[in-house]
Amino acid sequence: MKDLTTVSPSRFHAFQNLERIDTTDAFVGRLQIDEADQRERRQARELVAGVTRWQRRLDFLLSEFYNGDFEDMELRLQVILRLGLYEILYQDTPPHAAVDQYVELAKEVIRPGAGGLTNGILRAILRKKDALPQPRTGDTAEDLAIRHSHPTWMVRRWLDRFGDIDTAALLTWNNQRPMFGLRVNTAKTTVEDVTAWLDENEVAWTPSPYLKDVVRVQRLQPIIHGSLLDEGKVAIQDESASLIVRCLDPQPGETIFDLCSAPGGKTIYAAQRMHGEGRIIAFDIHEGRLGLVKEAAETHGFGDLIWRQPADARDLPGRDDLPTADRVLLDAPCSGLGVLSKRADLRWQRKESDLEELTQLQAELLDAAADLVRPGGVLVYSTCTIEPEENEAQVDRFLAEHEDFELESVEGLIADELVTSDGAFASLPHRDAIDGAYCARLRRVEG
Structure with missing residues (x-):
């Protein structure tokens, strides 16, 4: 770590990591914070997550107070200004103390003149803190997206489905400190x-x-x-993920397939619900990530129950070395738009065009999973997204193409308020105070 005489270690670590995220597309959850105590690491993580979450609104306000094009400003100065503004708006730090810290940081990691510019912009915003400018583009979705720091395409989709009030509530939830x-x-x-x-x-x-x-x-x-x-x-583990396992309802003595199992949270809970009796075969396309499943299984005391196999689930049908399963869980790769409160960076990594590729993959996985279930057995399809083409539409397509399956209600397995009119499980973050998720329980018809 560079020897800084006046800047707190947590702020310097946050600056380093935000710069690294911007230049390498690193994940917020994989921060490199060395040579810091527990309190400093916690503060640095809070700063990084907060700036990432609120970046669009921060950039809007900084653009309003900067004499020039903020997008053309050098990256290091952008990062420092975002950090300073985030502390001013969203933390309990005495504002002038925060400004002084980031002025010193700009001087030490950029040049002395950068400190003057940092001081001027942050203090100008501080003077207007109670009457900050608001976006007024004339486009409701754009204005909401800037104000709540989300991509406009997400906000537009949610406005069409939920309306103004519920969309604002969802955006507010995504920006709160998560439970x-x-x-x-x-x-x-x-x-x-x-x-x-x-x-x-x-x-x-x-x-x-x-x-x-x-x-x-x-x-x-x-x-x-x-x-x-x-x-x-x-x-x-978020309650929504645990509820999906409740919908699977694994029983002692059964053979369970978990097709996209890593890192293993649902696998472990299924083993717990089976009281250690039976067999779970955990598949994942990423062999290295299966190590996480192994570690979790051993830590929780289910190492003998859970077997692991690296495999793409689409390649499993037709293999003669596998038994048919009593129950199959397909927790499919998805857009993750139900977990944005916990994944500060995901909103900026997703593009609307990703949905087409994801729904194609989900369909291929779901079709393959159908062949692995014994007659009379259960297939549970689940996601951590709230987008209908990844959820209800995916199940509708599957049922139209697989006459040997029928949708079975999850009523009685989870709370009634989480059961949809067609018997699936669906949660909305702002309504249910848990991550957004979906699962459908599909029974393979005997005979």
Whole structure:
């Protein structure tokens, strides 16, 4: 780390990582933060995630206060200004102290004159903090997208489906500090013991309204640095993902295929629901990622139940070395537009054109999965997106082309309010306070 005399380590680490993200398309979740204590790493992560989440609005405001084309400004100065403005608008840091820090950072990593420009722009915005300019392009979707820092194409789609009020609520949800599901491994401990540990370590929690073995927390660092994860007593998993396993409803003694299993969260929960009896074959096209499944299985105590095979699920039909499955879970690759509150960078990585490629892949995987289910068995198709062409439309197509399958309601397996009119599971973040997800339970007709 460069020796900075006045700039806090967390700000310098955040600057380094945001610069790296902009130049290499690195993922926000894979930060390189060395030579920092736990508090500094947490602060740096918060700054990186916050700036990434709010970048479009930050850039709009900086453009309004900069005498020139902000897009042509050198990257390092853009990053510093975004960081400074984010702290001014969204953190409790005393504003003038934040400005001083980023002025010094600009001087030290760019040149002395950059500090003057940083000071001028940030202090000009600070003087107008209570009456900041608003986007007025005349296009409702564009204005909402700038104000809530989302791509316009996403906002336009949601306006068409949900209307103004619900779209604004969804955008607001995506920009809030996320809640995390903490699923208890009841094979090793109890919910009561886990919540007692949380209380002892001053981690605020609330029970899930949907699942008795899940609690909600907002602070993950105490969990990560504590003993619960290492001992396999809990897993960090959103309730929507756990609910998909409930829709699969795996039973002791069955053979389960998990076709896109890595990193293994649903695989592990399925094993837990089977009480360690039966067999789960976890497939994934990325052999390296199956190592995550192996590690999770051993940590949670299900190493003997879960087998692993690197494979593209589309190549599985016709293999004579595989049994037919009682149940198949296809948690398909998708746009991920239901998890934007937790994936700050995903909104900027997705393009609307991605949907066509993804829906084609989903269809191929779903068709292949159908051949792996025994007569009378169950196929669950799931995603972590809220887009209809990846969800309901995909299932409609499948049922039209596979007369030996029928849609079976998930009623009775999950909370009634999460069951759609046709019997599928669908969650909307702003409505249900969990990630957006979908799954359909498809029964293969016997005979």
